Amino acid sequence: MKTHGENENLYEVTAYTEDSLGLLYSISGIFARRSLDIEKLLCYPSAIEGVFKIKIYAWASPELIRQAVLQIEKKVDVIKAYYELDTQRSKKEVEEVKEILRKREEKENK
């Protein structure tokens, strides 16, 4: 079994995404490139219609997970990504993603 560094924690990364071919590959590649082991990976429709949710559980240092999540968010088809040590944010995240989409559509319509 792989041992983890003192500074490493098991993080839950959640990405809210469009339904895009190859995106999962692209996101998992960000972890592989930094040698971050993915413990578990889940993909399913989110509470927002047409928006998908990718959850990845991986061991990482706080700095590495922060950078990886920024690179996930950089993907064109990713609306927003979060990382957490616990799983309490779910409802708050959904509200926040709805707000992001509302603001972007409002910006476009201006």
Place this chain on the structure above:
Amino acid sequence: MTGGEILLESIIAQGADTIFGYPGGQIMPVYDKLYDYQDRLRHILVRHEQGAVHAAQGYARIKGAPGVVMLTSGPGATNAVTGIADALIDSTPLVVIAGQVGNAALGTDAFQETDYIGLTAPISKWNHQIRSAADVAQSVARAFYIASTGRPGPVVLDMTKDAQNGIAEYIPATCSFIRSYDPCPVPEESVLDRAAAMIDAAEKPLVVFGHGVMLSGAEKELSEFLSKGDIPAGSTLLGLSCLDSDDPHYIGMVGMHGNLAPNIMTQQCDLLIAVGMRFDDRVTGTLESYARQAKKIHIDIDAAELDKLVKVDLPVLGDAKYVLTELTKKIREASRPEWMMQPIMEASVEKHKVIDPELYPEGGPLKQGEVVAAVSKACEGKAVIVTDVGQHQMTAARYSRFHRNRSMITSGGLGTMGFGLPAAIGAKIADPEREVCLFVGDGGFQMTIQELGTIMQEGTGVKIVLIDNNWLGNVRQWQELFFDRRYSFTRMQNPDYAAIAAAYGIAYRRVEERSELDSAVQEMFETEGAFILDVHVAEAANVFPMIPPGKSVNQIMLNETDWI
């Protein structure tokens, strides 16, 4: 219309008129339609798909718009991978259209099938497989929008045979909004106020600017900002030509082979303002000691670059043009005469220790710097300078003068040998009125030398200055300095370049003597069309100054024995 026709109509609708490509089995339906579009689309037949991508990069860097590449599946597609990776790291907008096997054959290891979505996912800004003709117009519009907005980059469209041959109604598409993508983040007013206050409070501010200034068209705004704040500024390799070489606030290039002033002043400034650059390790040297004494502001459009390598006091997420415009309004007009004297003193040391011995040697074989200086003088700093990768690249960056923007095209992040020749072809095709001068080493030249065929066929008037030293010079330099002079496989036996030039119908002159250099350069520029100037330079010469790997940016070798 067929999907192939819709593709071509959609490319034209995006304002593109040139395609760099190479036909093959799985893109033939599109090429068949292209035959009827020759009055509206110019197709440049390259000699290798890597050449197509690099040529499109050169084209895009001059035009400021996406370069278009078309190629077949399998080996055609994989040959393009180096160029796509290069374009991603150097933020170059491209739309790469690759043929793909039919829908039913996907995933079956069919002839010339590769998983191009999988292959290009980590090296493209966005990729998409088009499986039906009805999806073509929208996909192309989206591709151009993504490639050219925000931090630009390469986009890949993987187009199956079904999509090319299928029939659909052509409905012109546009794209100016994708809900998951925010290419123009605007910083909060309070962030700009804080930045302005930090700048006003600084006694010794220093700007380091990069490619982002060029990409956002912020050259004028940068100059105005520096002028109002009386702030010295150094450029990264890809930022060169954003500021006129004679701008009173320009103090030279930063980084491993950069000028003394901006490197040393990085370790002296009290505020470092990074604009449109990403703190590449060739710029920072060892991160542990990089500008530790300074507060830092980092202005960039890519959120993932902020706090990635260098932790800053104030990240500013936004477009360089917008941020510089706003900051110039907010900062106080300043005068910093003492701080502005510092680069003059450092430049004096560099001139005495490095530049004069390179440009005015007392005899001996020609030096690379002499060649670059002679060319730069002849074209009065107005030509587009394209380089390959290696010693000549650093020398060209150091000794070229720039008096027009968008005048330096080089492979920075990926450091791709073989980039230069095709990129120069693309640059010349983008702006035939400008002189395009390529500096290339004998190693890189032979990596994509087949593109001389493209020059021959298209009549592209690229001036090629071959810095010929029979070595892979940069690696040789590292072997000499850091690997106990163990020259492991860096000596090159070169072909007869005169015969090669003759075979392609390209004018050629070989130069070995210093006395011939100026007249040979003059002959090159006076000759219509392409020209190969084969300059034999000192074989075992090194490029200095040099910040060795693992050192701080103020630990600089001035030559083989002297350090600062």
